Amino acid sequence: MGKYKTYLAGYAFLLPWLIGFFALTLGPIIASLYLSFTKYDLLTSPEWIGTKNYVSMFTDDYRLKDSIWVTMKYVFLSVPVRLSFALAIAMLLNQGLRLLNLYRTIYYIPSLLGGSVAISVLWKQVFDKEGVFNQGLAMVGIEGPAWISSPSYAIYSLIGLSVWQFGSVMIIFLAGLKQIPTELYEAATVDGAGKVRQFAKITMPLLTPVLFFNLTITLIQSFQTFTKAFIISGGSGGPINSTLLYSLYLYIKGFTFLDMGYASAMAWVLLFIIAIITGLLFLSSRYWVFYSDGGK
Amino acid sequence: MLRKKPLFAALATCALLLSACGNANDSKSGSGAASPSASAKASEKPSNVELRMAWWGSQERHDKTLAAIELFEKQNPNIKITAEYSGMDGYFDKLNTQIAAGNAPDLIQMGGNIMEYVGRNALLDLQPYVGNAIRLEDFDQSLINEATADGKLYGVTLGVSQTALLFNATMFNKAGVPVPNGESWTFDDFKNSALQISEKLGKGFYGSYDLSSDNASFTTYLAAHGKELYRSGELKFDKQDVVNWFSMWDELRQAGAIVPAEVQVANPPDAVDKSLIVKGQVAIQGASASQIFGYQALTEDQLGLLPNPAGPAGNGMSPPVSGQFITSYEGTKYPEEVAKFMDFMVNDPEAAVILGSTRGVPPSAKIRDALSAESTPVDKILYDYISLATKISTGNGYEHFPYDNEFIKLLKLTSEKIAFGAASIDSASEEFMTEMQKMLARANQ
Structure with missing residues (x-):
């Protein structure tokens, strides 16, 4: 009886989450699976068309090809750069600095603001052809290109914005670094290992669980990036589809072209892509992630 | 970690909500014409009515429209209008979502795509109000036709443009x-x-x-x-x-x-x-x-x-056409008040002065005459252009x-x-x- 009561209390505490999950997450997920097999324009009722949405995604959607290519470029460039950058800053801050909390806060600020529309708008101004960044370059005699409005550079300005939001990743790295026992470094120093060797043989191996976590989270986030691309390209994904990230194209399909069935199918394909990549990451983790407690 | 799919979840959430509400709409439109429910609602005579109005445009249009709304509220102290205005970007994206979710604004500015929304049963039939709340006697018939389908009026033109x-x-x-x-x-x-x-x-x-x-x-x-x-x-x-x-x-x-x-x-x-x-x-x-x-x-x-x-x-x-319409959401609770405001926008002389030609040449001949005394140089450019375009247009209308x-x-x-x-x-x-x-x-x- 007492045991039953404990369970009940447990579920009662879980209730808010459970309601949220079933009403706001699971239900809609199932609905979107259904919608992905329909032609649905938002305003009239969905009409069953079988796998046609999926078929045309793979056979005749020139924009989707562009979009996947742009998204891959974005993910596979921004994730490593963002992680290395965050790690470098974390190590810098891990030198026993005074005012560490202050620095930590300052470096975290971009992440707090980063997802916001305002920062994207600001970014657009800074990297405009006549923006602050190019004015700075002009002072040292370099004529910068139009970072935002040229199809060859636009995606890099998005990647730059993503890298700049390294704060949360950095905080986690910093916490990981603080966990590494200092004795290890002392022992290594006594044995004559240099800084580089210490990094390669002590820091990196002991940091791999944190790295794995950051990598997974950042990868998933990057695949789902929307706001930056939407604001910076004015909702178009242009010029010439060069910033047409997957989620942005999904939005355009659903809300501009009113093809919600197709957009739902795209969402499922994205889920699939992310699942495969994350799955591979987990499979690979046993070969490179080192848990000092044996992963138990 | 796979559970973390905020965007996906958001989309799916929209989709579910939308489909649910979509069905609600269907059943409503299936139950019959809007007029019986309209008269039923009228008998309630609500003391305080809150309407929402959506439009797109530039700052200049926002300012003028807000001023006109203020005047209307002064004349009708029981009606309050909440303005939802933006630029053209994203206007229809947002509107589509609102209509699908069943919470679209009572008053909606529409463009040349009005018939698309009529076809989707999203707009209120205004025919019951024509001749009483909405006076169209001074309008060119062609402007009324543009917003008419199956003998029912779905929008009141706000101005002629090209x-x-x-x-x-x-x-x-x-x-x-x-x-x-x-x-x-x-x-x-x-x-x-x-x-x-x-x-x-x-x-x-x-x-x-x-x-x-x-x-x-x-x-x-x-x-x-x-x-x-x-x-x-x-x-x-x-x-x-x-x-x-x-x-x-x-x-x-x-x-x-x-x-x-x-x-x-x-x-x-x-x-x-x-x-x-x-x-x-x-x-x-x-x-x-x-x-x-x-x-x-x-x-x-x-x-x-x-x-x-x-x-x-x-x-x-193509010959000049109605540039914009004011329409009403099919699910509005206050069709009487909505009709009253529509009439105000196109027939009230004071409102006409405030609004000027920000949405094109006013459709009512009487208002045009009244305005000509107050017209600015830019008004004149627009008026001259519209008459020139009427004279020289050779196209036979653009089919979407x-x-x-x-x-x-x-x-x-x-x-x-x-x-x-x-x-x-x-x-x-x-x-x-x-x-x-x-x-x-x-x-x-």
């Missing part, structure tokens, strides 16, 4: 280039003016925006050459027309007469505050005629309106392509590919035709 070329007269003067005569100018005249202006004014100044991406300019060009974009299920042009179109613009681009691609992407002409015509750097761009107010409000330069240049088959423009939004995006993409040098005119035009054919096949299924 696509136009907006030009910066001050720049023409500075360059010593005569302002063309709109009644007779041709594509050659257009090219010459653009070339001369950019040449005379030098680096950083351009005769025209690159309008090869502008769908209105393209469709008018086709009509001016005896073709059409689309009619009755068929494309009425071929690849050569597309090649000619882009070649004309490429020639001007090579000569430095039009805005280069990078600059155009950063300063799109349809964003009033970014447009280089306002900054006196570009002399010509496309716009809807009534938009001149928004642009003129931001510059000291003198702006003007020109019709599209003529080709072998005339200038291809079934996937209009996709066509607009495709034209823009094709134009950018050529302008940035990412594809040759020939291959880009070929691709354009292929994609148009695909859309057509999808529409005709």
Whole structure:
């Protein structure tokens, strides 16, 4: 009886989450699976068309090809750069600095603001052809290109914005670094290992669980990036589809072209892509992630 | 970690909510016409009514509309109107979502796509109010017809407008280039003016925006050459027309007469505050005629309106039409009050003075007469332009392509590919035709 009561209390505490999950997450997920097999324009009722949405995604959607290519470029460039950058800053801050909390806060600020529309708008101004960044370059005699409005550079300005939001990743790295026992470094120093060797043989191996976590989270986030691309390209994904990230194209399909069935199918394909990549990451983790407690 | 899919979940959430509400709508529209429920609601006579109104436009239009709403609220203390205004960007995205979710604003500004929404049962039938709450006696019949389907009225026109070329007269003067005569100018005249202006004014100044991406300019060009974009299920042009179109613009681009691609992407002409015509750097761009107010409000330069240049088959423009309508959401709780406000917008003399011609030439002849005493120079430019366009238009009306939004995006993409040098005119035009054919096949299924 007492045991039953404990369970009940447990579920009662879980209730808010459970309601949220079933009403706001699971239900809609199932609905979107259904919608992905329909032609649905938002305003009239969905009409069953079988796998046609999926078929045309793979056979005749020139924009989707562009979009996947742009998204891959974005993910596979921004994730490593963002992680290395965050790690470098974390190590810098891990030198026993005074005012560490202050620095930590300052470096975290971009992440707090980063997802916001305002920062994207600001970014657009800074990297405009006549923006602050190019004015700075002009002072040292370099004529910068139009970072935002040229199809060859636009995606890099998005990647730059993503890298700049390294704060949360950095905080986690910093916490990981603080966990590494200092004795290890002392022992290594006594044995004559240099800084580089210490990094390669002590820091990196002991940091791999944190790295794995950051990598997974950042990868998933990057695949789902929307706001930056939407604001910076004015909702178009242009010029010439060069910033047409997957989620942005999904939005355009659903809300501009009113093809919600197709957009739902795209969402499922994205889920699939992310699942495969994350799955591979987990499979690979046993070969490179080192848990000092044996992963138990 | 796989559970973390905020975007996906959000989309799915929308989808579920939307589908649920969509069904609710269906059952409602199936239960019968709006009029019986309207009279039932009227008998309640609510003491405090809150309406929501959505429109798009520039700051100038926002200010005027807000002032008109304020006046209306003063005259009708029991009605409060919450304004939901924005630019054109995203306006219809948001509206579609609201309609699907069943919480669209009571009053909705619509454009040429009004019939799309009528077809989806999203708009209130206003016929029961015509003649009493909504007075249309002073309207041209054609303007009423534009918003009528199956004998029912779904919108009240707010103003007459037409696509136009907006030009910066001050720049023409500075360059010593005569302002063309709109009644007779041709594509050659257009090219010459653009070339001369950019040449005379030098680096950083351009005769025209690159309008090869502008769908209105393209469709008018086709009509001016005896073709059409689309009619009755068929494309009425071929690849050569597309090649000619882009070649004309490429020639001007090579000569430095039009805005280069990078600059155009950063300063799109349809964003009033970014447009280089306002900054006196570009002399010509496309716009809807009534938009001149928004642009003129931001510059000291003198702006003007020109019709599209003529080709072998005339200038291809369609006769002026209703630029915008005020419509009501089918699910509004206060149809009486909504009708009252609609009438106020088009028939109240005080409101007319406040609103001016921000949405085009007012539809009511009486109001037009009353306004003529107060008309500003910009009003006069608009009025003159509309009468000129009425006189010289040779096109026989634009039939919307079934996937209009996709066509607009495709034209823009094709134009950018050529302008940035990412594809040759020939291959880009070929691709354009292929994609148009695909859309057509999808529409005709």
